Amino acid sequence: MSLFKVYARALRYLGAYKLRVSLVIIANIVLAAITIAEPILFGRIIDAISGKGEVKPILFMWAGFAVFNTIAFVLVAREADRLAHGRRATLLTEAFGRIISMPLSWHHQRGTSNALHTLLRACETLFGLWLEFMRNHLATAVAIVILIPTAMSMDLRLSGVLVVLGVAYWLIGRLVMSRTKDGQASVENHYHSVFSHVSDSISNVSVLHSYNRIEAETKALKSFAERLLQAQYPVLDWWALAGAMNRMASTIAMMIILVIGTLMVQSGELRIGDVIAFIGFANLLISRLDQMRQFATQIFEARSKLQDFYSLEDSVREREEPAGNSDIADVKGEVEFRNVSFRFGNTAHGLHNVSFTAKAGQTVAIVGPTGSGKTTMINLLQRVYDPDSGQILVDGHDTTKITRKSLRRYIATVFQDAGLLNRSISDNIRLGREGASDEDMRRAAEAAAAADFIETREDQYDTHVGERGNKLSGGERQRVAIARAILKDAPILVLDEATSALDVETENRVKAAIDNLRQNRTTFIIAHRLSTVREADKVLFLDGGRVVEEGSFEELSHSNGRFAALLRASGILTDEEVRKAHTTEAA
Missing domain, CATH: 3.40.50.300 (P-loop containing nucleotide triphosphate hydrolases)
Incomplete structure (x- = not known):
């Protein structure tokens, strides 16, 4: 995807605030025009002073423009900040909702940490682009578009120097981008590796402690970080070289303008004020070209991050349910x-x-x-x-x-891994039915044999269970999960x-609750x-x-097949019972 397409798609997200963004765009155009007027007015002030003409009107106009420009810039920057922050927050929420609603098969294939990393980095990158677009990018582009024709109307020769300077900046930028394209993509891949390693290690920290893997995992992360830097340094070197070449080009351009301007003033072809205006134009163009270079760098660095995010969003849309599916x-x-x-x-x-x-x-x-x-x-x-x-x-x-x-x-499911969120016990049970009353929630906990341990806690149902329920024992986690399914009351x-994580006594109590729960419900037991x-x-x-086998427990246990063999291996059924069953059937 080209840089222009990456940038254009990034700006489309601002369509949610069309009116406010349009006002900011108009304000930027006005500010850019005022910026061009300032060097011209300053040149007229110099001419008025040197020619002993009337200075006050031009001076007041110049000062008025400066004050207006300052106030307007602050207001535009404030509105740009609000828009960018607001859009980032809504995009994060919208994208999160779309991603989390995807089928679990999609998450298994994509990888949760990869999707999370892509989302977070893209949101920050888009925020930076939106902010710079409304603060600088647009004003810079408009200023350059106005500046060149204005300069040409004053003098073509000096304007030619400015045009050559702009072309030089563009060629240098193209060169650096072509040299660092693959390197920047490699940098993003290394960032993903670093983030995935950190996420994987932290989510399994208990295992790392148990097997004394702390130093080894830290060493591995250091290795990932070193490879990241090895990929990043050449890219940074090229952009540093570009900065030096741009600075050299701007210095040479300024010297040429001064030399040509001096000669033309001495020959009477230009006034001193015109030369001063061109120097202001040159400084303005250099600053704007530097901003354009920074903008190009920003887009270039953002491309890999945003392409990943765009691919993520496209894959989400591709996997969304058909519109024709009914409830x-x-x-x-x-x-x-x-x-x-x-x-x-x-x-x-x-x-x-x-x-x-x-x-x-x-x-x-x-x-x-x-x-x-x-x-x-x-x-x-x-x-x-x-x-x-x-x-x-x-x-x-x-x-x-x-x-x-x-x-x-x-469908209500009790997983082997209880799957608790880092919230209160009450919140975890209420996942079964949004808006359930306290009485219903407590009744579900009692039915799941969870009320006994919950009520011994200081905060009782407000007790936070920790990440993945790590503040509860395995049996406690499972009973909360069962209470959640009981509260859902699904057919x-x-x-x-x-019941795999429960002790024998608790299992018997929970089994009784499950037996009651199974009444008039279709139940699948793995x-x-x-x-x-x-x-x-x-x-x-x-x-x-x-x-390979299907039937009731009694039928399969007496069939001497795979299920019966499994029962014997588990000690639930003896060979003698199987023989008796066959004898009874034969009789």
């Missing part, structure tokens, strides 16, 4: 998988031609070895992913034709190893503890992404 309502809870297949990328992992039906109110246990597709099946139900082929129906509705938001309104319940699936209406045994 589902009054879900009873019947779920059907009809020849569903799904693969992760080019791997064989996923599901293959899975079909089954769960009637409303039934409990379905999903068991099988690690990697057999149990969690994938539940993720497909909740539209974390969409099937490659086949259909998933809820109350007869194809889930790909209904909105994720409305579908998930009727479809998903328990992904919901379990490694096979004792938790004994009361399931249907058991699905998955292996390699396929349903």
Whole structure:
């Protein structure tokens, strides 16, 4: 993407404040015109003084312009600051909302830390561009456009020096950009590496402490930072060289203007005031060209950051739900998988031609070895992913034709990782149902056997759980998560190893609460503890992404198949019980 396209797209975000930005643009044009008038008026003052003419009117006009220019600049800068700060805040909120609403599959592919880093750096970069556009960029461009014709109307020869100076700045900028394009892109990649390493290390700090990896991770970060600097230094060297070349060009241009101006004054072709005006023009042009150089540097450095952000936003729009998807309502809870297949990328992992039906109110246990597709099946139900082929129906509705938001309104999930936010216990439980009363929230906690430990805390339900719930024990975190699902009161319940972090006594209490919760709800239980699936209406045994056995607990435990073998390996079923079952069936 060219620099112009990057910049133009950045400015389009200001369209949210069209009227206010338009007023700032008009003010910048006026200020630029006044800036050009000042050197001319100063030259007239010098001519009036040297010719012993009337000075006061021109002097007052010049002073009036200066005062107006100062006041107007402050007001424009103030409004520009407010606009840029306000737009940054709204963009951060808007982009955050769009990104966080993306399917989990998108987040898994993109990487959370990468998306976060891209968003934060882009917001700061766009803020800088918006601020400079409204403060300097526009005024600089307008000043240069007005300055050159004004200078030419006074004298073509001196104006030619200014034009050559402008061309020199442009050529130097083009040279440096072509030399540093790849280097700046490499710098951005290194920034991502540094941020990802920091984010990854901090989110797993307990593991680093446990394995004494603090020094090693710090050393690794130092290595990433050194590679960043190695990529950054050559870019900085080129821009430093550009600054030196620009300064040399401006000094030479000023000397030429002084020499030519002196000769022309001596020959009577120009007045002293005209030379003074041209010197003012030269100083003004040099300062504006320096601003343009800084602007070009700013855009050049911003390009990689903004291209990443633009790609992020485009990918978000591409993955947004079709406009035609409708909301589902009054879900009873019947779920059907009809020849569903799904693969992760080019791997064989996923599901293959899975079909089954769960009637409303039934409990379905999903068991099988690690990697057999149990969690994938539940993720497909909740539209974390969409099937490659086949259909998933809820109350007869194809889930790909209904909105994720409305579908998930009727599904309550208790994850193996409780997934608590760094907020109060009350806030975490209320995630289940926004606006729930204190009484409903406390009743849910009691049903999940969480009230006992909560009420022993000093702040009780206002206790903050810490990052990912690290101020609570594993069992406490799980009970809060179960309370959240109970409060949601959805017709479809998903328990992904919901009692895995609980001790035996607490598990029995929570199991009783879950048994009550399961009444009249379609429940899917992903379990490694096979004792938790004994009361399931249907058991699905998955292996390699396929349903290899299906039936009730009793049927499969007596079938001498894979499920029965797993029960024996777990000590839940003995070989003698299997033989008795077969003898009974034979009789």
